[in-house]
Amino acid sequence: MKNARLIVGICGASGALYGATLLKELLRHPVTVHAVLSTDGRKVMGHELKFKSDLPAFLRQTFAFTPHRQARLLEHPVDSFFTPPASGSFRHDGMVIAPCSVKTLAAIAAGVADNLITRAADICLKERRPLILVPRETPLSRIHLQNMLRLTEAGATILPPAPAFYFHPQTVQEMVDFVVARILDQLNLSHTLVKEWGHETI
Numbered sequence: 001m002k003n004a005r006l007i008v009g010i011c012g013a014s015g016a017l018y019g020a021t022l023l024k025e026l027l028r029h030p031v032t033v034h035a036v037l038s039t040d041g042r043k044v045m046g047h048e049l050k051f052k053s054d055l056p057a058f059l060r061q062t063f064a065f066t067p068h069r070q071a072r073l074l075e076h077p078v079d080s081f082f083t084p085p086a087s088g089s090f091r092h093d094g095m096v097i098a099p100c101s102v103k104t105l106a107a108i109a110a111g112v113a114d115n116l117i118t119r120a121a122d123i124c125l126k127e128r129r130p131l132i133l134v135p136r137e138t139p140l141s142r143i144h145l146q147n148m149l150r151l152t153e154a155g156a157t158i159l160p161p162a163p164a165f166y167f168h169p170q171t172v173q174e175m176v177d178f179v180v181a182r183i184l185d186q187l188n189l190s191h192t193l194v195k196e197w198g199h200e201t202i
C-alpha cells in the first residue's frame with residue numbers, strides 16, 4: 001500500500017506494546033500515520049513501557065529500527081478536532097485502535113464521538129472505511145460482547161489480541177508480533193513478523 005494514510009489510536013487498555021509495535025511496523029512502509037493517544041493511553045504506556053512524551057524518539061529507542069524514508073508519523077492531541085482525522089473530508093485507508101479499552105469500544109458502539117479517537121472511528125463507520133479494533137479486557141461482560149457485535153454489524157473488525165501458540169513464541173514481543181501481524185494482514189500491508197502457516201520455520 002504505497003503512500004497510504006492510516007490512523008492509529010492507542011487507548012488506556014493494557015497492552016501498549018501492541019500499539020507501539022504497530023506504529024513501528026507501519027513506519028517500515030511509505031505511509032503517513034496519524035497517531036492519537038488517549039489521555040489514559042498515554043498514562044498506561046508510561047506505566048507499561050516507560051513512555052514519556054516524545055513518540056518518535058520512544059519508538060526509535062524501543063525498537064532500534066529504520067523507518068521507510070517516505071514514512072511520516074504525525075501525532076495529534078486527543079482533545080483536538082482541528083486535525084485531519086476529525087473530518088470525513090480527510091480521505092484515508094483505515095484506522096486501527098490498539099489496544100482499545102472497553103470504554104472507547106462502548107463510546108464508538110453508541111456513536112459518542114467525544115474525543116479524536118472516537119470521532120475518527122465514528123467517521124470510519126459512516127464513510128465505510130476500514131476500522132479495526134483490538135479490545136483488551138477479560139472476562140467480557142454481556143455489554144462488552146453486545147458492543148462488539150454492534151460494531152461488527154456496523155462494519156468494524158473486532159480483532160482480539162489473542163496470540164497463537166503453534167509458532168512456539170519465546171518472548172512477549174513474539175506474542176505481540178503475532179497480533180500485530182494479523183492487524184497488518186487486515187490492512188494488506190506486508191510484514192515479516194510471523195511466517196504464513198505452511199512455511200518451514202513454523
Ligand SMILES: Cc1cc2nc3c(=O)[nH]c(=O)nc-3n(C[C@H](O)[C@H](O)[C@H](O)COP(=O)(O)O)c2cc1C
Binds near residue numbers: 013044100
Ligand atoms: C494499568 C491500567 C490498565 C488498564 N487496563 C485496561 C484494560 O485492559 N482494558 C480496559 O478496557 N481498560 C483498562 N484500564 C482502564 C482504562 O484506562 C480506563 O477505562 C480509561 O478510562 C479508558 O479510556 P480511553 O479509552 O480513553 O483510554 C486500565 C487502566 C490502568 C491504569
